[in-house]
Amino acid sequence: MSTRAADTDSNERLALLQGTLDLLILRTLLVGPEHGQGIARAIQQNSDDALLVEHGALYPALQRLEERGWISAGWGTSDNNRRARFYRLTVLGRKQLVRETGKWRRLAAAIGRVLGPELEQG
C-alpha cells in the first residue's frame, strides 16, 4: 500500500512523495505522543500549510508503522477530554527516524544539485 499523494483541487499545496509521510509522522511524534488528527494538524502547520495531508491517508501509514514496531499505540484522552488513540515513538522508530532523515537530506541535496540554480521565469 503506497502513501498516496492527495490530488485535490488546491493546486498550491504540494502532494507528498512516496514514503515521505512515514518520515513526517515519525518526526511529529518525536515531540511526544499524539493522536491521528493531531498528527495531521501538526504536519500541516509545521509546513506552513504547504503540505497537503488527506487525513484518511494517514491511517494506513500509521498502521504500517505500528506493524513495523516503529510506533506504538493505545487509547487515551485528548486535551478536550475526548477519547482518542495516541501514537508514541518507539526506540526502533527513533533510530529509523534518524536514518531516514539523513537519507532524505542527502537525496534533497542531490536533487537540488542536479536541478541547478533556479531558472528564470519567462
Add this chain to the structure above:
Amino acid sequence: MFGRGRTPDDFNDEVEAHLQLEADRLREDGLSERDARDAARRAFGNVTRARERFYERGRWLAWDHLCRDLRFGFRSLGKNPGFAAIAVLTLALGIGSTATVFSWIRSTLLDPIPGATRTGEIVAIARGGDVNSAGEFSWLDFKDLRSRAHSFSGLIGFGIRPMDLTGTGKPLRVWGTAVTANYFDVLGVRPLLGRGFLPAEDRAPGAAPAVVLSYALWQKRFGGDPQLIGRTVAIDQHPFTVVGIAPPEFQGSLTGLRMDLWVPLMMQREVISDRDRLNDRGDYWLMAQGRLARGISPGQARQELNLLMQQLVDQFPDAHYGHVDVGVYPLWRAPNGANAHFYFLFPMLLALAGIVLLLACANVANLLLVRSVARRREIAIRLSMGAGRGRIVLQLLAESAILALAGGGLAMLIARWSAGTFQSFVPPTSFPVALPLRADSAVLFVTLAVALSTVLLFGLLPSLRASGIAPAAVLKEEAGSLSGGRPTARLTNLLVAAQLALSLLLLVTAGLFIRGFHNAERFDPGFNPDRVLVASYDLYAAGYQPQDGLEFDRQLVAKVAALPGVESATLADAVPLGFERNTEMVRLEGYAGRPHESMDVRSATVGPGYLHTLEIPLVEGRDFTSNDTQESQRVAIVNQAFAARYWPRQEALGKRIWTLGQWFTVVGIARNSNYDMLNEAAKPFLYLPMFQDYFTHAIIEARVHGDPLAYSSAVENCLHQLNPDMPLFDVAPLSSFTAVASARQRISGTFVGAFGLIALLLATVGIYGVVAYTTRRRTHEIGIRLALGAGRRDVLRLVLGHGLRLTLAGVTAGLALALGAAHLLRNALFGVAPTDALTYLVVAALLFAVALAACYVPARRAMRVDATLALRHE
C-alpha cells in the same frame, strides 16, 4: 505483533474520534456545528476507502481469503469427484497406516504403565546383561540394593502368580502380584478408593493380609460395591482385607499384562509359594523397577547397581555363582512385558508406514500436477485478471488441505478400527495379555498434524508449478491443447520413478517378512506341539502339603495316561514357548567358569516321560521315570547346548550339577529345542525331575489322538475324582503357545505385507496415470509419426519404452534401497537372509509385470490413433 489483533470496530472508533477532534478544532476556529463536521469529513477524504485499506492490511482479509479459498476448493473438487475420491482414498491409506502404527506405539512404548505418573523416570531393572535373559532378584539382595542405592527415588520389587479368589461362588482364577509396600507410591498410582500399602506392611512376614483389587475385578466380581473396602476376601484360601481399589486405567506395572490384585510381598507365603522366599538369598523371584532420582541417567544407575551387586556377590559367594550383571532399561524397551517384543517391531512398522505415506503423497502430487496442466487456462485467466501468484498458490494449497483433511478424517476411522484388531494377533492363553490399544486424542492430534504436513509434501510443488506460468502464452494456445511443458513432464517422471523405487523397497521388505511368517508357521521348535492338551491346576491354592501333593500328581498322571485315546501324559512347571521363564543358578563339576560369566541357566521341572510325551529326542542316556523320587539319587537331563557349552569334548553323562542346594547327576542329554522364542540361538537348558523338586502350580501335558480340546472334560474328570473341589483351568492345545510365540512374525508378516500391497497398488496407479497422460498429450505427435509412415509397432514401442524406462530406473534405485533396508532389519527377519535372491527377483519381476500391464492400456489406445483425426485435433 502490535495491531495484528485490532478489530475493524476499533479502527472505526479511531476514525470517529478523529472526525470529532477535527470538528472540535474547526468549531473553535468559528465554524458552525454543521460546517465543522462537513469540513472534518472533507479533510479526512474517503472514510470508506480508509476502512477498506485498514481491512486489507489486517488478518481479517487473510481469514476471508481462507474461507473463500476453501469454498472455491470445495466447488472445484466437486466438479471433479473422481479425482477427489482417488486423492482422498490414497491419502487415507497413507495417513491411516501411519496413524494405526502410531496408535500402537502410543499405548505401548509411549505409555508403558497407564495410570502411573512421569513414566519417563521409571526404569526396569533385571539381572543379566541383555533383554533376552532378564533375571529376577532375591528379596535379600533386593532389600540391600534398595537401602544402598542412591540413584533412585524409589525401588519396587514384585512377583506375579496366578491365584484363586474364593469367598462367593466358584473360585475365580486371577493374576495377582506380590509387591513391596511402596509399589503404588513409587509408580505414582493413587487408588480410586481406599489406600495403597503402608510402610509397616513391608516389615513382618504374614502380618499384613491386605489386598488392593483392580478396577476390572472390583466391577466384575463385586459389582463395583464401594462398601467392599474393609471387608475380607479369600485368596488361595487365606483371608485378606480389601484396603483399596486401583484406578480403572492401571493394570499393573508390566506393559501389556493385566493384573487383578496386589498384595504385600510379606504375604508371599500365603499366595506365592509354600517355600520361605524372604530369607533365601539364592532364591530369585522378584522383578524390579525403580524411579530414577532427579538428574540420574539409566547408565549411571546401572553403574551404581552393578557396583553394589558385585559387593553382594563378594559378600555372599554361596548365593551367587558366576558373574552377576544388572541391566537398567527405560520402560519402552523393558525386558519384561510386551515392550520386549515391540520395541523394535513397532518403530520398524512406523518407518515402513511412513514410506507408504510418502508414496501416497507422491501419487497425489502427480495427480495434482496433471490436473494443474489441465487447469492452465483457468489459472492464466485469473493471473491476467490481476490475481497475485501468492493468491493462486494459496488457493491451490487450500484445495490440497481439503483433500488432506478428508484423507486424515478417513485415516482416523481406519486407525480406530485397526487399533482394536491388534489383540486378535495374540491368541488367548493362560497369560493375562491385555494390550489397551486405543486411538486417543494424542493419536487424533498426530493424525491431524501428519495430514496437514502432507499438504506441503504433495501440494506445494504442484501449486508453485501451476502458478508459475506466463498467462499470455497460455491464453494464446489453442483451447483444448494439453501440452504441459517439459519441466512438468520431467517432474512427473521423476516422481513415478521414485514411487517405483519406494514400492520395490516396501515389497521386498514385505516379501522377506511374509517368508519369515511362513517359516515361523512351519518351524520345527524341536518338540511336537500338535495333539497335546495342556491344563493347569494349583495344589497350593487347594491347601496341599508337599507329601500329599506329590502323591496327588502321581495319581493324576496315571489316571490321565490311562484315558482312552491318550498316548502319554506328563507334568511340568512351565510350557515350552510359554511366558514363564524359570532359571536356576548352577555350579558345575569340571567347569571353572569364565570371568564375568553368568551361571543362570534356563530350566524346567518336569514329570516322568516328559521328553517322550513332547517328542523331544534323547541324544544319550534316559528320560525321567517314576523311579526318580525323593528317596533316590538326584538326577538331571541337560540339552546338547548345555553339554557343549560346559563340558566340550567331555562325557556329560554322569557329571554333577549343584543347584537348589543339592548335587544332581546328569542321566540324559536331550536334543536342543526352542524354549522362549522361535528365533533364539540354541541355549543351555536344564531339566529337573518333579518328584525331586516339588512345585505347586502344575501343568499337565497329554499327547492324544485327534483334537486335544475334545479331551478336556475327561481330564477334568480325572482331577475331580481325586479332589472334587479343585478347579482345572487354562485348558488349551499346546499349539496355541507356538502360535503366541510366532505372533511377532504373524504381526510383521501381515502388516508389512499389507503395506507392500498398498505400495504395489499405489505404484500401479501412479505409473498408469503418468503414461496414460503423457500418451494422450502426445496424440498429435503420434498422429504425425503415423502419417509419416511409422508402424503401429513403433507406436507401441514408443509408449511401452517410456513406461519401461521409468520402471527400470525405479527398480534399480529401489533394489539399492531395499538391500540397505533389509540389512537394517536383519534381526527382525526369521529364517530368511536379508539378501534372499528369490524375494528380490520375484518382487522385481512382479513390479515389471504390473508396470507393463499398466502401460499396455495406454499403448493400445495410442496404436489405434487415427492419423487424420489426430492431426485435426488441434
